[in-house]
Amino acid sequence: MTDRIRLTGVTKQFDSKAGGALALDSIDLSVRAGEIYGLIGRSGAGKSTLLRTINALERPSSGEVLVDGIDVGGLSAEELRRLRHKIGMVFQQFGLWSSRSVYDNIATPLKLAGWKQDAIRTRVAELLDFVGLGGKAFARPRQLSGGQKQRVGIARAIANRPSILLADEATSALDPQTTGDIVALLRSINEELGITIVVVSHEMDVISRLADRVSILSHGAVVESGDIHQILARPQHVETAALVAPYARTALTDADRQLLRSEHASRRISVVIDDSLVHDPLLSRLAREHGVDFAIIQGGVERVKRRPYGQLSLALHGADGDVDRFVAQLSERAEVAQW
Ligand SMILES: Nc1ncnc2c1ncn2[C@@H]1O[C@H](COP(=O)(O)OP(=O)(O)OP(=O)(O)O)[C@@H](O)[C@H]1O
Structure with missing residues (x-):
């Protein structure tokens, strides 16, 4: 399988009056086309920052981020706009425009990408069906449950037919049952639409239900990477063991x-x-x-x-x-x- 995303030596130093934080420390990582890749770690480990380097919402202080072989650091504003059409993103707090209808939330990125009205109408209807929100086109976000809001967020993120979806704690604001529904939706996006997904979570339970492969982050560094089964059955790093233990209660402390x-x-x-x-x-x-x-x-x-x-x-x-x-x-x- 080819690499859809490749990070080499990615370091991110934030400057701040308090001395600055080394959010990412020499990250090497590759995500294959068609897989679901998990990033897990405690709060502050650098997961969101790492995810945001993939669509160039964060610029690394050093190192290289390649998407489909193209260095995202060297793109012009126009090229960046096109890259972001290829990469959808969903957020913990959904990021919906509260004053716009469900229809408009999903249609907006299509309008920005230059789609025609008719094509937008057909596409939004198709997306609402796919995410299980048929009949909600004219609802406002405040009339929806958390799970329904995330379905809108997901429909919007995949509207432009991206090849990559970045999911940043997409289920962390949801109850366990709704989490299960959103996990199932993300899996069908991967399996039925062939979209490569990078999923960030602090919960091993979510990562284990989604990811094929996973990297564990601690203090900005990748401390362990591997196939999800190997990570669950044979955690090597103490940080991994701590994340696995409460979930997989089979290993001995x-x-x-x-x-x-x-x-x-x-x-x-x-x-x-x-x-x-x-x-x-x-x-x-x-x-x-x-x-x-x-x-x-x-x-x-x-x-x-x-x-x-x-x-x-x-x-x-x-x-x-x-x-x-x-x-x-x-x-x-x-x-x-x-x-
Ligand atoms: N814009 C910023 N300016 C300064 N420091 C930042 C900025 N964004 C993140 N950081 C710092 O970088 C480190 C990594 O943050 P990041 O949000 O990537 O971690 P995370 O693993 O996603 O954690 P969480 O799950 O709490 O969001 C933290 O120390 C954080 O305080």
Whole structure:
């Protein structure tokens, strides 16, 4: 797959009287055409600033941002206008014009892009249908719920048929049920319209339901990047583990281990569960072959984007040599930690 977006050495230093903030620190990152890419991190980590460098709402202090191979830093005002037609954006607080109808909110970017009245009418009707707001064309934003407002924001962002959609905390102002509806809408925009999406959130739950790949930001730097399943099942950086832990309650914390050690005197292991261990009954087969019994003492298996991930922690019972051989063979096929 080709890179739709590529950032190389992107640094952003804000000047301020209080000394200035290094919002982005040497970011290297690429987003492939057609994928959903997640950016996650705590408040102030630099997510919004990073997102805004992609449509040149922020200019990096140094480094390069390429969109479809074009350096956005070197564009004239006219070229920038055209770039922004290619890149839609949705915001946490929706960013609607409150005095304009739903129709006008969606039609405005089309008018600015030079669409004809008839084409605008047809396109707005099609968009309202797509986002599930048929019949609301003449409502005002204040008459809509938060979820409906975000649907308008999304319809407006994709009106010009962009190839990229930037979503900045698009669900953070919404309740869990509405969040689920907006997540589903964003997924259908990606799958049905083929739009590449970069989604910023501080919630792993939202990122895990949307993103194919993800970068974790901390203090302006990317501390870890990877496939969403790998990040959930095997977080490497302490910041990632902290974001994953409350969501994926299957991995053990140090405190869990301490408690479990006091409760289970036998040998203990944790096994990362992924597709291979779900489709092949390896655990029970090896246990039977080596005459080892196990008790599951913590963990679980969940599914993200139709693929399983998780961890099981086991207390092993059997003769020392048998347990050794069981662990050795299991380790050849699965990721095993003894503790
Ligand atoms: N226009 C600005 N001027 C000065 N500092 C800024 C500006 N915009 C952002 N910053 C600073 O840059 C850092 C990164 O901010 P950013 O908003 O990108 O983080 P974030 O991860 O999106 O956080 P949040 O989720 O709270 O929005 C913060 O320290 C912030 O205070």
